[in-house]
Amino acid sequence: MNKSIFARSATWFTFASVLLSLVLATQVGCLGLLSNFMHAVGADKVPADYKDAKKLAKGRLAIVTLADNSEYSDNISARLLSRNVREILTRELSGVSLVREDEIADWRDSNGWDKVDFAAIGKGVKADKVIGIELRNLRLRDGATLYRGRSDATVVVIDVPTGEVLYRRDLDEYTYPTTAGQYTSETTESRFRKLYLGMLATQIGRSFHAYDFSDTVAIDGAIASQ
Template sequence: MRLANNRPSGHAVGAMARPAAVTLCMSLIVASLLATQSGCLGLAANLIHAAGGDKAPAAYEGLEESRVAVVTLTENSQFSDDPSARILGRNVTQLLKQQIKDIEIVREDKIANWRDTHGWDQLEFAEIGRGVDADKVLAIEVANLKLRDGATLYRGRADVVITVVDAKTGEQLYRSEMEEFTYPTTAGQYTSETTESRFQKLYLGVLAKRVARQFYPYDPRDDFALDSIVAR
């Protein structure tokens, strides 16, 4: 599968959310005032966390209050269903439902039925969106997916392009590229310690979080514990 190289037009890409920025500023002001009082540093930190001021803002917030079709493509899914595409798409969908206000996700089977009728090699995302009555299409294109680093070590890697397309106009609203996303970043998991199926689910679950969090505020500290998951 060839990843597209066209750039977005119209809407600004990755704009920071104003409400998140305002919340952060207000939280910092409150924290600075409290910090001048003895014993209030812990309270200030807790207030910032409670207000969401320590979260990184969404790169794109336009999925709110929209009906969205999540279309996940791998090199093996262009002509038929593929387990990796299905697992990744379901994980992303679940996270979006949990984190984004008033989002409606088109059912997976409805998208699959449309592709069965019109061909699995149909990659016109706007047309897919119109066919399933979506407002927007979140397209996740995965290339060069590998789960092994040598014969005895599991270590995932993939190139990913994330695109949001307006189903009505075909306009590209957002685009992001993740080149050689690798997990675990510093080591791996020996093939004697797990199965390929289990590691596949683990890797695609981590990748799904990296994809989905581009559309809602998230805690950057979550990244520090990622590699420790393989040790469990």
């Protein structure tokens, strides 16, 4: 009798163990499916810092960058930064209509590069909104033999008809690479400038679109591809 009870208990224990294993396996599978689903719909991404970013796709949007000395003439760093941000928003904001780069340059040629009022530039190129970027204190070297970029940047969204500032973000002392740097013997200043401004544009772009947090990990690795 006792043996029979023991046998039934052992059988039940085995059955319960198998059942528990199946339940756990199913749960793990469901978690995997849930994770994949969340990734597919973008639910696992860090949201855009500017909450009304999708509204930028309504109407014409101008991207204007002002850098040190760009109030007097065209500035290669300002031009590269604007171009990089344009490419990011074209890719990330569905349906966005951007004012052409040459339209902005032509208007500034005609009206003077000393015009630093983003709303005035926006009106001049018939934009509805302007993303204005102020790039200050850009430095590409850390000593005589090392490239390591630093700058201060301010990003604003201007409603052109009213001149209202809808959004503002300050990027103070943005540094890339965050550790070490790249020796001047390994690259040129022109190539490093493009790399640094591309990374800064990525940070600015994340104000306006959701992104995967894992993309922020080990960003210094981009140096290896240069």
